Amino acid sequence: VHNNLxxxxxxxxxxxxxxxxxxxxxxxxxxxxxxxxxxxxxDTS
Numbered sequence: 001v002h003n004n005l006x007x008x009x010x011x012x013x014x015x016x017x018x019x020x021x022x023x024x025x026x027x028x029x030x031x032x033x034x035x036x037x038x039x040x041x042x043d044t045s
Contacts (some may be wrong), residue, residue: 001034002028010042018042 006021019042025035 001025003032003034003038006035010038010045015042015045 002021002025006018006025008043009015009018019039022035022039022042025032026039029035
């Protein structure tokens with residue numbers, strides 16, 4: 001859920017909320033490559 005919410009906020013340009021949700025998702029599942037990729041996407045945009 002947090003990954004999806006993070007991506008939702010990312011698409012709408014709210015990087016701060018996106019990062020919070022991506023980090024929450026990563027805490028729940030540290031091995032989730034999709035979340036890690038979304039954080040990289042956020043860092044490069």
